Amino acid sequence: MSAATTAPRPGSGTTRWAPYLFISPFFVLFTLFMLVPIGAGVYLSLTDWAGLGSPEYIGSGNYTRLFQDPSFGASLGNTAIYTVFALAVVLPASLLIAQALNARGLKLRDLFRLTYFMPVVLSPIIIALVFGLIFDGEYGLLNAVLEALFGFGGVSWLTDPFWARVVVVVLVLWRWTGYLTIFFLAGMQSIPGELYEAAEVDGAGPARRFFAITLPQLKPVTAFIAVTMLVNTAQIFEEPFLLTQGGPGESTLSVSMFIYRAAFQRQELGYAAAAGVVMFIIVFALGRLSSSALGVGRTR
Amino acid sequence: MNLDRRQLLRLGGAAGLGAALTACTSAGDGPAIASGPVDLKLWTHDPGYADYFTAAPADPALVGGSAWTYTVDVTSIAPADIVSRLVNQAVANRPLPNLAGLVIDQYPRVMRADIAQSLFVDLTDLTEPLGDRLLKTQPYTVDGKVYAIESDNSVSVMFYRADLFAELGIPEDIATWEELLEIGADVAAATGRAIGMVADGDNGSIVNGFTQMLLQRGGNLYDEDGGLAVLSDESIEVLRLMAEGVRTGALLSIADPYGGAAAAALKGSKLIATVMPNWYKVYGLEANAPDQSGLWRARTIPAFAGGGHIASTMGGTAFAVLKDQAETDAAVDFLQRTYLTSEGQLARYGAGAYLPTLVDLYDTPEFQDITDPYLGDQRIFEVYGAGAKDMPDFYQAAGASLLRDSLGGPLLRAINGRADPEEALREGLRAYERQAPA
Numbered sequence: 001m002s003a004a005t006t007a008p009r010p011g012s013g014t015t016r017w018a019p020y021l022f023i024s025p026f027f028v029l030f031t032l033f034m035l036v037p038i039g040a041g042v043y044l045s046l047t048d049w050a051g052l053g054s055p056e057y058i059g060s061g062n063y064t065r066l067f068q069d070p071s072f073g074a075s076l077g078n079t080a081i082y083t084v085f086a087l088a089v090v091l092p093a094s095l096l097i098a099q100a101l102n103a104r105g106l107k108l109r110d111l112f113r114l115t116y117f118m119p120v121v122l123s124p125i126i127i128a129l130v131f132g133l134i135f136d137g138e139y140g141l142l143n144a145v146l147e148a149l150f151g152f153g154g155v156s157w158l159t160d161p162f163w164a165r166v167v168v169v170v171l172v173l174w175r176w177t178g179y180l181t182i183f184f185l186a187g188m189q190s191i192p193g194e195l196y197e198a199a200e201v202d203g204a205g206p207a208r209r210f211f212a213i214t215l216p217q218l219k220p221v222t223a224f225i226a227v228t229m230l231v232n233t234a235q236i237f238e239e240p241f242l243l244t245q246g247g248p249g250e251s252t253l254s255v256s257m258f259i260y261r262a263a264f265q266r267q268e269l270g271y272a273a274a275a276g277v278v279m280f281i282i283v284f285a286l287g288r289l290s291s292s293a294l295g296v297g298r299t300r
Numbered sequence: 301m302n303l304d305r306r307q308l309l310r311l312g313g314a315a316g317l318g319a320a321l322t323a324c325t326s327a328g329d330g331p332a333i334a335s336g337p338v339d340l341k342l343w344t345h346d347p348g349y350a351d352y353f354t355a356a357p358a359d360p361a362l363v364g365g366s367a368w369t370y371t372v373d374v375t376s377i378a379p380a381d382i383v384s385r386l387v388n389q390a391v392a393n394r395p396l397p398n399l400a401g402l403v404i405d406q407y408p409r410v411m412r413a414d415i416a417q418s419l420f421v422d423l424t425d426l427t428e429p430l431g432d433r434l435l436k437t438q439p440y441t442v443d444g445k446v447y448a449i450e451s452d453n454s455v456s457v458m459f460y461r462a463d464l465f466a467e468l469g470i471p472e473d474i475a476t477w478e479e480l481l482e483i484g485a486d487v488a489a490a491t492g493r494a495i496g497m498v499a500d501g502d503n504g505s506i507v508n509g510f511t512q513m514l515l516q517r518g519g520n521l522y523d524e525d526g527g528l529a530v531l532s533d534e535s536i537e538v539l540r541l542m543a544e545g546v547r548t549g550a551l552l553s554i555a556d557p558y559g560g561a562a563a564a565a566l567k568g569s570k571l572i573a574t575v576m577p578n579w580y581k582v583y584g585l586e587a588n589a590p591d592q593s594g595l596w597r598a599r600t601i602p603a604f605a606g607g608g609h610i611a612s613t614m615g616g617t618a619f620a621v622l623k624d625q626a627e628t629d630a631a632v633d634f635l636q637r638t639y640l641t642s643e644g645q646l647a648r649y650g651a652g653a654y655l656p657t658l659v660d661l662y663d664t665p666e667f668q669d670i671t672d673p674y675l676g677d678q679r680i681f682e683v684y685g686a687g688a689k690d691m692p693d694f695y696q697a698a699g700a701s702l703l704r705d706s707l708g709g710p711l712l713r714a715i716n717g718r719a720d721p722e723e724a725l726r727e728g729l730r731a732y733e734r735q736a737p738a
Contacts, residue, residue, distance in 0.1 A: 101521060248708065261705070
């Protein structure tokens with residue numbers, strides 16, 4: 001039997017379907033795990049459903065209720081605070097730390113890297129426990145230190161609405177700065193050394209080199225980190241959930257926590273789905289806008 | 301083999317249908333097991349219940365004479381996940397357990413949309429004959445029917461440091477809260493010690509602490525029919541008292557009554573008394589201050605001058621039987637034997653110090669003779685018994701979680717003296733009404 005007789009003829013059934021078969025896994029998985037859940041979520045958001053029995057179609061009732069719900073407004077406001085803080089403080093802080101770690105002749109560089117990266121690998125439960133001990137109003141370490149140094153230490157860190165928000169953003173800062181530092185550091189180490197040498201020859205000082213070389217060269221990395229951080233912080237859940245349970249009152253409640261609460265504490269799955277759809281739209285829009293503004297994925 | 305598009309679609313469709321049918325096959329269907337060996341599946345969060353239920357089938361005092369011979373297979377699941385997984389499994393037509401332990405603050409989730417009626421066996425036929433003997437059926441009652449049976453009476457009493465009370469000249473038999481707080485204010489001013497605590501952390505802890513005192517005063521969050529009852533003279537009075545206690549330092553504000561701060565307050569003898577349920581002795585006092593064994597005592601709670609009870613209740617876990625399964629009848633029999641008989645209640649206390657829910661048992665010698673070394677060998681059932689006989693009813697409704705989140709912030713402001721108690725309650729109720737589904 002010759003090879004010519006066993007090879008499928010062009011246009012036969014096998015060759016016609018082969019390309020579709022090869023690309024089908026992506027489409028099957030994308031449909032099953034992305035499109036179907038999104039479609040189901042959108043449908044559920046138009047129903048009243050407690051999880052059991054048939055969902056009852058109520059049209060836009062959940063959305064109307066959602067936009068009149070003060071808790072949802074509070075959760076949107078809190079999430080906005082966390083997101084703005086993450087972009088305005090965490091991002092620059094991680095860039096500066098990366099710059100410091102990238103300095104020539106720095107001793108114990110690996111120890112610093114490990115230290116900054118540690119919060120990311122620690123269990124959130126442990127983090128919440130330790131932060132609870134540090135920021136406890138009555139027996140917390142921070143109040144004890146403040147008392148010893150300045151003579152006042154009665155700050156209700158976790159039980160005052162303002163300070164509770166501050167503690168959550170401090171936790172975000174502590175937890176994510178080191179992680180982002182690693183990205184910036186990797187970006188810095190890929191900047192060609194000749195650029196700095198040339199700038200030095202031209203008489204550029206450290207600040208000039210940072211703004212004229214480091215920052216422009218890091219633009220793709222910065223854009224990627226900014227978009228990732230934006231999208232992640234808009235869905236923040238663990239930090240407020242473990243530290244304050246969204247309290248006191250609803251002062252640290254995030255949108256993700258609002259959804260969790262509606263679904264798994266109140267058994268209002270249709271309502272939770274509506275909040276999920278709104279969050280999806282907001283996050284998607286913010287992600288697209290920021291990607292577009294920062295040129296993520298655009299070739300230089 | 302050459303496949304055209306139609307054949308490919310047929311093949312895919314047949315494979316998908318096969319997989320879907322296989323996935324939809326539910327275990328547990330089939331004819332009821334009327335006698336003989338039966339393997340019961342149980343979900344609970346508490347290792348104490350797991351130990352009790354797995355040991356029970358070997359105890360002839362509990363299962364002797366039953367038509368079934370039991371084995372119990374326990375799956376440990378977090379409290380909130382038990383309800384979620386029960387609902388998920390039921391929707392997906394996947395295997396359900398035969399018995400499920402439902403923590404009291406999760407139970408309102410199944411009070412919505414007929415979930416309890418759809419999933420659980422109506423146990424009213426077991427509880428009704430016991431009448432007033434059986435305590436704490438109200439929180440698990442939906443439309444007049446009981447769908448779960450409480451494991452632990454969770455009667456709240458006052459635990460106090462007898463040595464420090466004597467040292468500071470605090471009488472052990474103070475009659476009222478008002479007197480206690482007056483003395484507590486003097487003690488706080490002189491020594492920095494507190495005679496009680498209030499939670500000021502998450503909404504659950506804040507509202508639970510308030511509810512415990514409210515029940516004692518004779519108020520409630522909901523009435524018997526599930527209507528809101530939280531705005532009452534009793535609620536305002538309780539909030540005023542809590543605020544006054546915090547202001548004077550008699551009551552210590554602690555974010556988490558079970559966390560590190562509470563442990564530090566106990567170990568440092570800053571907190572020298574606290575009103576908490578019986579289980580707090582094990583999980584709060586003994587766990588955090590084992591070195592203070594013998595120094596603590598328990599008594600009923602000082603009454604409010606305006607009336608109410610000498611005890612309260614907080615927390616609990618009830619067991620429900622899943623309906624329409626081959627093992628359902630056996631599970632009901634097993635639950636009755638282990639939970640609603642004198643032998644079962646005594647065995648349960650022995651296994652995990654779970655207090656009886658049959659109120660007359662507190663007076664029997666088996667319980668009356670029990671002494672507690674941590675409480676200075678006190679005959680503890682003299683206290684628990686007095687408390688159980690005057691324990692207030694506690695009602696829940698489907699919106700309990702929403703109510704908790706709506707009240708948490710305003711209650712905290714009132715407790716900290718930053719809001720008028722009545723206005724705080726009204727604010728919480730306004731938030732509740734704005735968010736409650738129509």
